[in-house]
Every structure is written in structure tokens, then in C-alpha cells.
Amino acid sequence: MVGLVIVSHSEKIAEGLKELAGQMATDVSIAAAGGTNDGRLGTDAEKIITAINKVYTQDGVLVLFDIGSAYMSADIALECLSEEMREKVEILDTALVEGTITAAIECSLNKSLTEIKEELKSLSIVKMPQ
Amino acid sequence: MSINRAKVIEIINKIADRIEENKLYLTELDAVIGDGDHGLNMSKGFHAVREKLKEDAGNNIGDILKKTGMTLVSNVGGASGPLYGTAFMKAGLEAGSKEEIDVIDFEKMLTAALDGIKMRGKAVLEDKTMVDAIEPALYALSKAIQLGLSSKEALKEAVDAAYKGVEHTKAIIARKGRASYLAERSIGHQDAGATSSALIFKTIYEEINV
Numbered sequence: 001m002v003g004l005v006i007v008s009h010s011e012k013i014a015e016g017l018k019e020l021a022g023q024m025a026t027d028v029s030i031a032a033a034g035g036t037n038d039g040r041l042g043t044d045a046e047k048i049i050t051a052i053n054k055v056y057t058q059d060g061v062l063v064l065f066d067i068g069s070a071y072m073s074a075d076i077a078l079e080c081l082s083e084e085m086r087e088k089v090e091i092l093d094t095a096l097v098e099g100t101i102t103a104a105i106e107c108s109l110n111k112s113l114t115e116i117k118e119e120l121k122s123l124s125i126v127k128m129p130q
Numbered sequence: 131m132s133i134n135r136a137k138v139i140e141i142i143n144k145i146a147d148r149i150e151e152n153k154l155y156l157t158e159l160d161a162v163i164g165d166g167d168h169g170l171n172m173s174k175g176f177h178a179v180r181e182k183l184k185e186d187a188g189n190n191i192g193d194i195l196k197k198t199g200m201t202l203v204s205n206v207g208g209a210s211g212p213l214y215g216t217a218f219m220k221a222g223l224e225a226g227s228k229e230e231i232d233v234i235d236f237e238k239m240l241t242a243a244l245d246g247i248k249m250r251g252k253a254v255l256e257d258k259t260m261v262d263a264i265e266p267a268l269y270a271l272s273k274a275i276q277l278g279l280s281s282k283e284a285l286k287e288a289v290d291a292a293y294k295g296v297e298h299t300k301a302i303i304a305r306k307g308r309a310s311y312l313a314e315r316s317i318g319h320q321d322a323g324a325t326s327s328a329l330i331f332k333t334i335y336e337e338i339n340v
Contacts, residue, residue: 042171042206044211045204045212072250072251076216
């Protein structure tokens with residue numbers, strides 16, 4: 001089953017969204033990577049790597065993010081993974097709340113990474129830096 | 131100019147001092163058009179770098195800069211973490227196993243750092259970001275080297291160009307980062323990231339005596 005990582009500047013947003021999405025998809029692996037390691041608002045590549053490792057399986061992992069630099073931190077986290085893992089981990093451009101809930105449901109239905117990405121296309125809000 | 135390993139560490143520590151001294155100033159600049167955490171974030175990041183290098187600075191200049199970059203990536207919090215982190219890591223890759231560098235090496239390292247920042251943040255000139263300080267600084271440095279100026283003079287040209295770039299950010303609209311949400315309301319205010327970049331150049335210049 002595909003796992004999910006929620007990257008937010010706010011620990012509360014990441015944890016809250018994990019709770020919300022988990023309500024509808026109880027068996028899905030979701031990891032929250034919100035805030036910095038000392039409790040400030042912000043993102044932390046190391047925290048994201050830990051989160052990816054927590055939910056990683058051969059089926060892959062989707063990383064969903066909130067704004068701006070959350071993407072950059074996620075990008076660095078991916079670069080730090082082993083080549084084998086990196087092929088199965090993707091950062092997705094989607095409205096964070098709606099996208100995470102939709103993704104969680106799709107994961108719980110045992111959809112593949114490609115199928116989930118396709119399903120989330122309509123929730124894209126073009127926030128990856130161009 | 132010839133900068134050895136110990137001097138590189140000294141310069142990075144000095145950058146940490148300058149960031150600390152300017153913490154409130156950078157945060158105030160950022161508070162007007164951004165999320166108001168640039169000074170604090172940079173101070174947290176460079177404090178962590180200082181501690182890291184005290185503990186283990188590696189064997190060569192490449193190592194020092196790579197460790198600096200990695201520490202910034204995981205300790206800053208805001209966009210400046212991945213951006214300055216990438217910049218220092220790319221500069222470190224360029225420096226490699228060197229134990230001494232000169233102004234030509236510095237020019238190459240700065241080129242790699244700027245490419246890294248642009249790759250990571252997808253920003254270009256006139257987006258009202260640190261690129262608006264760093265790119266003119268690199269351009270001025272290269273030009274000064276070509277004209278045969280001394281290392282110190284060339285670095286002075288770079289510092290002046292960086293501050294001119296910072297001044298220019300007041301006149302333009304933010305297209306990246308939190309300030310971009312303000313669109314034309316960002317005009318009239320200087321970019322905090324460009325300001326910290328200029329401050330870093332100024333510190334390097336002041337620390338180089340030859």
C-alpha cells in the first residue's frame with residue numbers, strides 16, 4: 001500500500017491533517033512532517049526523510065506539501081534517499097487538505113502510485129515552483 | 131589571496147556573528163512583506179553550523195562547506211534553509227578536497243552556489259529574492275578578475291554590486307516566496323534574503339586581508 005507524508009510549515013497542520021485523513025482511511029500509513037525540530041514554524045528536510053522512511057514500502061510514497069519552501073525541503077529530502085527508494089517516492093502538487101484526504105482513500109483502496117496521481121490531478125493548484 | 135581551511139571556518143563563524151548581530155534587522159525587513167522569521171531562522175541555522183563545525187569540520191574546504199550546507203538545510207526552517215543550504219553544498223562540491231582556495235576558486239564556487247539556488251528555488255533576476263544580490267555580485271567579481279584587479283578589490287566590487295542589488299529589490303514586485311502573495315504591495319520594501327546575502331558577501335570581504 002502506498003504511504004503518505006504530509007509536509008507543512010505547521011506541526012499542528014501536519015498532525016491535524018494526519019488525524020483527519022486517518023479517520024477515513026484507518027489502515028493507511030501516514031506520517032506528519034510539520035514544523036522545525038525545535039518547534040518553530042517551518043520545514044526540515046531531515047524530518048521529511050524520517051517521515052518517508054517511516055511509511056516507505058515497495059509500493060511507494062507520496063509526499064504532499066503546503067506552501068513555498070515546503071517543496072524545497074521535500075526536494076532535498078528526496079535527493080538524500082537511496083536511488084532505489086527515490087524511484088518510488090514522489091512529491092505531488094495538490095491542494096493539501098483535499099489532496100491528502102483523497103490520496104488516503106485511494107491508498108486504502110490499494111491503488112498504485114500512478115493511479116493515485118491520476119486521481120489527484122483535478123486537485124492540482126500549480127504550486128510547484130516553475 | 132589564499133584562504134586555508136582554518137580561515138574558511140573563521141569566516142563562517144564570522145558570518146554567524148554578523149547574522150546574529152543583524153537578526154532583528156533581517157526579521158523586521160521580512161516582517162513587512164514576508165513571514166517575519168528570516169533573522170531568527172538564519173540565526174538558528176548559523177548557530178547550529180557553528181556548533182557542528184566545532185564538533186567536526188571534516189578534512190578539507192569541500193567538507194566544511196558541505197557540512198555547513200547540510201546543517202542549514204535541517205536547522206533554518208524557512209526558505210533560506212534549502213536555498214543557502216544548497217548554495218553551500220554546491221560550493222563545497224566545487225571546492226572538493228582543496229585545502230586552500232584563491233579568488234578564482236571562489237568565483238567558481240560562487241557560480242556553483244548561484245546555480246544551485248536558482249535550481250532549488252526556480253528564481254531568476256528581478257523576482258525580488260537573494261538572486262538579485264548574488265547574481266550581480268558574481269558578475270561584478272568575474273568582471274573585476276578579468277580586469278586584473280586584486281582579490282580584495284574584486285571582492286569589494288562584488289559587495290558593492292550585491293548592495294546595489296538589494297537596493298534594487300525595493301523597486302520591484304516579489305514573484306517568489308511569501309512576499310509574492312502581496313504582489314505590487316511588496317514594492318518599496320527591500321528583500322530580506324537579498325539583504326542577508328549582501329551581508330554574507332560583506333563579511334567575506336572584511337575577513338580577507340590580502
